[in-house]
Amino acid sequence: MGPRTSSAIxxxxxxxxxxxxxxxxGLDLEVLPGEIFxxxxxxxxxxxxxxxxxxxxxxxxxxxxxxxDRDAHRQSVALRGSIGYLPGEFGLEPRMTGRQLLExxxxxxxxxxxxxxxxxxxxLDIDLDLPMGRLSRGNRQKIGLIQTLFHRPRLLILDEPxxxxxxxxxxxxxxxxxxxxxxxxxxxxxxxxxxxxxRVCDRVAIVRDSRLATLETTESLLEKRRxxxxxxxxxxxxxxxxxxLPGVTDVQVQGTAVSLRxxxxxxxxxxxxxxxxxxxxxxxxxxxxxxFMGYYGEQK
Amino acid sequence: MTGLRTxxxxxxxxxxxxxxxxxxxxxxxxxxxxxxxxxxxxLFPSMSTFMQEYLEQAPESLKGFxxxxxxxxxxxQWLGMEYLSLLIPVVLPFAVMIMGARAIAxxxxxxTLDLLLSNPLPRRDVVAGTVLTMAIVLAGVLAxxxxxxxxxxxxxxxDLSPARLAYSLVALWPLCLLFGVLALxxxxxxxxxxxxxxxxxxxxxxxYLAEVLGQAAKSMEPYRxxxxxxxxxxxxxGDFPWTAVLLMLAGVCVLTGAAVxxxxxxxxxx
Numbered sequence: 029m030g031p032r033t034s035s036a037i038x039x040x041x042x043x044x045x046x047x048x049x050x051x052x053x054g055l056d057l058e059v060l061p062g063e064i065f066x067x068x069x070x071x072x073x074x075x076x077x078x079x080x081x082x083x084x085x086x087x088x089x090x091x092x093x094x095x096x097d098r099d100a101h102r103q104s105v106a107l108r109g110s111i112g113y114l115p116g117e118f119g120l121e122p123r124m125t126g127r128q129l130l131e132x133x134x135x136x137x138x139x140x141x142x143x144x145x146x147x148x149x150x151x152l153d154i155d156l157d158l159p160m161g162r163l164s165r166g167n168r169q170k171i172g173l174i175q176t177l178f179h180r181p182r183l184l185i186l187d188e189p190x191x192x193x194x195x196x197x198x199x200x201x202x203x204x205x206x207x208x209x210x211x212x213x214x215x216x217x218x219x220x221x222x223x224x225x226x227r228v229c230d231r232v233a234i235v236r237d238s239r240l241a242t243l244e245t246t247e248s249l250l251e252k253r254r255x256x257x258x259x260x261x262x263x264x265x266x267x268x269x270x271x272x273l274p275g276v277t278d279v280q281v282q283g284t285a286v287s288l289r290x291x292x293x294x295x296x297x298x299x300x301x302x303x304x305x306x307x308x309x310x311x312x313x314x315x316x317x318x319x320f321m322g323y324y325g326e327q328k
Numbered sequence: 329m330t331g332l333r334t335x336x337x338x339x340x341x342x343x344x345x346x347x348x349x350x351x352x353x354x355x356x357x358x359x360x361x362x363x364x365x366x367x368x369x370x371l372f373p374s375m376s377t378f379m380q381e382y383l384e385q386a387p388e389s390l391k392g393f394x395x396x397x398x399x400x401x402x403x404x405q406w407l408g409m410e411y412l413s414l415l416i417p418v419v420l421p422f423a424v425m426i427m428g429a430r431a432i433a434x435x436x437x438x439x440t441l442d443l444l445l446s447n448p449l450p451r452r453d454v455v456a457g458t459v460l461t462m463a464i465v466l467a468g469v470l471a472x473x474x475x476x477x478x479x480x481x482x483x484x485x486x487d488l489s490p491a492r493l494a495y496s497l498v499a500l501w502p503l504c505l506l507f508g509v510l511a512l513x514x515x516x517x518x519x520x521x522x523x524x525x526x527x528x529x530x531x532x533x534x535x536y537l538a539e540v541l542g543q544a545a546k547s548m549e550p551y552r553x554x555x556x557x558x559x560x561x562x563x564x565x566g567d568f569p570w571t572a573v574l575l576m577l578a579g580v581c582v583l584t585g586a587a588v589x590x591x592x593x594x595x596x597x598x
């Protein structure tokens with residue numbers, strides 16, 4: 029696995045401008061070793077720019093990035109030996125087979141075998157001996173995933189990795205990511221499929237308009253956001269009393285049912301509801317999707 | 329030392345991979361140009377008689393222009409008229425110009441550059457490995473060309489020295505390589521492979537025209553000096569152009585260095 033590092037990824041004021049248009053601005057970020065880190069945001073928010081800066085494919089306008097305690101630019105070649113990267117969009121040589129591609133990349137990495145590629149190909153159900161020009165989009169994506177992982181990198185940087193995969197393969201892939209984390213590898217996952225981020229990520233950063241909007245554990249991000257509470261009473265109640273409680277918004281009444289959004293603790297709501305005959309109470313925790321949309325809408 | 333060895337090994341892996349993926353086109357180019365050379369040699373006996381009769385009847389002005397072609401034509405003159413002065417030096421550079429243009433800008437357009445550069449392969453090795461690939465491909469094509477052309481010599485019963493044919497082809501190797509490396513430099517600089525082919529192609533054709541027009545018209549003669557064709561001359565008939573060859577090789581080194589510098593600095597997009 030290699031030496032333990034203090035940060036898997038550390039960026040300080042990382043900025044990339046395309047002319048006057050910002051790609052990413054003043055990004056300060058720390059990804060810890062052994063975590064799955066979600067990097068989410070709408071299209072054009074700066075996710076891919078950030079990843080390309082980390083990989084030294086783009087040169088920063090300002091700031092710096094350190095990966096595995098090495099400078100992302102000056103030591104990029106040495107770093108790439110320890111990194112598996114899956115670009116958001118990539119092409120494959122149509123005449124080559126997956127096996128030939130992996131053998132070629134393996135040789136460039138100083139490997140004399142295919143590492144875990146055959147096992148991964150089995151799990152992802154892909155034939156490595158077909159010319160890549162004959163593969164479907166999903167199968168080409170699987171080849172991309174295998175080339176990212178087959179050399180067992182210490183740091184995985186994945187840009188929209190499950191695009192084009194069917195749900196079963198997505199599940200298998202997310203399981204592979206969890207296994208990588210359990211082995212102490214770090215995963216930096218950019219995605220707009222928030223459900224998968226929610227399922228595997230330990231921490232999440234949201235980028236918006238080329239800036240880091242928030243960085244929290246997935247749990248606390250979900251925790252902090254508004255839950256929907258639905259209460260069904262034996263008879264109609266005065267919903268205005270619920271609306272006056274702290275942290276309560278969006279109170280709706282439908283017959284004897286009252287639903288509301290709740291930011292803080294539920295104690296005050298339960299105490300007020302207990303003053304009536306309560307038949308049912310349901311608390312819906314928001315998905316990361318709702319959190320993100322809520323957060324994004326709120327910021328706008 | 330270990331670092332240098334590792335880097336050279338990686339560069340060779342990259343070069344060997346490119347050569348493997350290009351062996352078909354190398355063979356096609358070599359066989360096509362070699363077959364053309366063999367055809368020129370086989371046609372020489374009948375064409376020399378025809379040309380001599382034609383020249384005897386030609387107007388004085390044309391005889392003056394053709395100068396040294398008056399009298400019985402030699403196989404060297406016949407090959408130097410078109411095959412070694414037009415066909416190979418104008419057509420063959422396109423083989424490596426395409427390679428140069430596709431090496432960086434083309435890979436960006438095909439979206440394969442990201443995956444390649446995600447390996448521990450320095451950008452300078454992509455440039456140097458491509459130049460090495462172009463040099464080996466050109467040498468291979470010219471070797472096949474020499475072999476096939478020379479096979480026809482005993483069949484046609486002509487007197488052509490294998491060494492003379494060889495060094496006339498060797499003199500074209502740096503010329504073709506120079507245009508390939510120019511395309512690579514442009515490919516490292518801009519993200520348009522069509523642009524990286526067009527510019528060297530225009531320069532190549534302009535140089536060829538400058539040489540041809542300079543031979544044909546006195547007023548154009550001073551412009552021949554800007555043409556590499558003028559400096560390479562016609563080694564199948566005369567001396568080996570050492571100075572031109574060495575200068576062109578120096579040009580290859582300078583353009584390679586510039587391509588490395590440009591590619592190191594620029595952003596890679598997909």
